[in-house]
Each structure stands twice: as C-alpha cells, then as structure tokens.
Amino acid sequence: MPTNAIVKRILGAVEKDSSKTLGVIINGKAITTKQYIPRAEAQSTPEISYAVPKSSATYLVVALDLDAPFPSFGVLGPILHWIQPGFKAGPNDTLTSNEPFIANYIGPAPPPGSSPHRYTFFLFEQPEGFDAKKYAPAGGKPLSNWHRMRYDLDSWQKDAKLGEPLAVNYFLSN
Numbered sequence: 001m002p003t004n005a006i007v008k009r010i011l012g013a014v015e016k017d018s019s020k021t022l023g024v025i026i027n028g029k030a031i032t033t034k035q036y037i038p039r040a041e042a043q044s045t046p047e048i049s050y051a052v053p054k055s056s057a058t059y060l061v062v063a064l065d066l067d068a069p070f071p072s073f074g075v076l077g078p079i080l081h082w083i084q085p086g087f088k089a090g091p092n093d094t095l096t097s098n099e100p101f102i103a104n105y106i107g108p109a110p111p112p113g114s115s116p117h118r119y120t121f122f123l124f125e126q127p128e129g130f131d132a133k134k135y136a137p138a139g140g141k142p143l144s145n146w147h148r149m150r151y152d153l154d155s156w157q158k159d160a161k162l163g164e165p166l167a168v169n170y171f172l173s174n
Contacts, residue, residue, distance in 0.1 A: 002078070002150060002151065002152035002153070002154065002155070003154060004066075004078060004152065004153050004154055005154055006122075006153055006154050006157055006164070006165065007064070007066065007078070007120070007122075007153060009164070010122065010164070010165045010168045011120075011168060011170075013168075014033070014167070014168050014169075019051075020166070020167045020168065021033060021167060021168070021169050022048065022049075022050050022121055022122075022123050022167035022168055022169040023048060023049030023050055023093065023169070024046050024047075024048060024121050024169045025046055025047035025048075025049065026041065026042050026044075026046050027041055027042075027044060030049075031169065031171045033169055033170060033171075034170070034171070035171050035172065036171070036173065037108075037171045037172070037173050038173065039107065039108040039109065039110070039173045039174065042107045042108050042119070042171070042173055043107035043108075044105075044107070045082070045084075045105040046105075046121070047094070048061055048087060048094075048095045048121070048123070049092070049093045049094050049095060050093055050095060050123055050166065051093045052089050052093075052095070052125075052166070053166070054125070056089075057089075057125050057126070058085070058087065058088060058125075058126040058130075059087040059088075059089075059095060059123055059124065059125055059126055059166075060083065060084060060085040060086070060087060060102075060123075060124050060126045060130075060162075061082065061083070061084050061095075061121055061122065061123055061124075062080075062082065062083050062121075062122045062124065062153065062156075063080075063081040063082035063083075063105070063119065063120065063122070064077075064078040064079065064080060064081060064119075064120050064122075064151060064153065065077060065078055065079040065081055065108070065110075065117050065119055065120075066078045066117070066118045066120055066170075067110075067114075067116075067117035067118055068110070068117065068149075069110070069111050069114065070110075070111070070114050070115070071114070071115050071116075071117065071118075072115075076149045076150060077149075077150065077151075078150070078151050078153070079148050079149055079151060080103050080143070080147070080148040080151040081103075081105065081106050081107075081119065081148070082101070082103055082104070082105040082106070082121075083101065083103040083135070084097055084099075084102070084105070085097065085099050085101075085102060085126055085130065085132040086098065086099025086126070086132070087123075087126075095123075099132060100132065100136060100140050101136065101140075102132050102136045102143075103136075103143040103147075103148070104142045104143060106148075108173035108174070110173070110174045114174050115174060116172035116173055117172065117173060117174060118170045118171075118172060119170055119171050119172070119173055120168060120169070120170035121168065121169050121170065122165040122167075122168050123165060123166045123167040123168070124157075124162045124163065124164075124165055124166065125162075125163055125166060126162075127160070127161045127162065127163075130160065130161075135156075135160065
C-alpha cells in the first residue's frame with residue numbers, strides 16, 4: 001500500500017495555515033474543508049480557485065479518495081479521481097484549464113454501508129516542459145479503474161518532477 005507521505009504533509013500543513021486551502025466549487029457552491037456533500041451532488045467536475053503565487057505559471061490538480069474501499073480498511077486506496085493539467089490563473093483567483101485530462105474526473109462512489117470518505121484535491125505548480133501526454137491514456141480515453149487503485153502520489157510526484165503541493169482541500173461523501 002502506498003505511504004503517500006505527501007498527503008500527510010500537506011494535510012498537516014493546511015491545519016496550521018489556512019492560506020493553503022484550495023478553493024473547490026461543487027455545483028456552484030464553494031466547499032469548506034471536511035464538509036459533507038452527498039455523492040449525487042459531486043458527480044460533475046469541480047471548479048478550482050486559489051491565489052497562486054505566480055500568475056504566469058501553469059498548475060495541475062490531483063484528486064484522490066483517501067479512504068477506499070472503507071475508511072477502516074483502505075486496502076484499495078487511495079483511489080485516483082482526477083488529474084487535470086494546464087490550469088492558468090484568471091480573475092478572482094479562478095483557475096481554468098483547456099488542456100486534456102490525464103485522468104478524467106470521477107465522482108464519489110464509496111461502497112454501500114461505508115462511512116464517509118475524504119475526497120481530496122491537491123494543487124501543484126506544473127513543471128516547465130511538463131508532457132501530460134506521457135501520463136494520459138492514448139486518444140483521450142478515460143483512465144481505467146485498474147490504474148486508479150492504490151494510487152501512489154509520492155511516486156507520481158517524483159516521476160512528474162512536481163514540487164510540494166501549494167494547496168489542498170477535501171470534502172466528505174458516501
């Protein structure tokens with residue numbers, strides 16, 4: 001099972017420094033950290049906002065379910081829910097991307113009877129020369145579930161030459 005030390009570091013950092021809270025908007029509503037959102041209300045790709053340190057830089061978002069399949073039994077987790085490169089800063093701290101996804105967004109889908117899972121969004125500065133096609137399925141196809149299970153964010157961070165996450169946020173859902 002991946003250790004995902006990066007997850008622990010940034011979640012710990014945001015507890016101490018609210019300026020590291022990523023803006024995540026689900027169905028037109030900004031979420032607060034740890035907010036419960038029914039799964040049916042979180043099936044559309046979220047909007048992202050953040051006061052980025054460099055408005056000319058490019059950013060990417062990674063979303064994970066940290067608690068799959070059950071918070072007390074995370075043998076399949078974390079599950080990758082989204083990787084979207086190419087975010088650029090816009091007005092009012094909005095971040096938008098017109099680039100193809102690396103991993104298409106999938107909404108919450110915990111198994112019946114599960115307690116709420118943490119659906120976590122991480123914002124990274126995208127490295128100069130980053131080649132999203134290297135990591136994406138050919139032809140813009142959705143990423144299979146097989147490649148989403150037990151996602152090792154530490155390994156991908158190193159391979160993609162990402163720095164530490166700039167911001168994070170998460171909601172709960174089941």
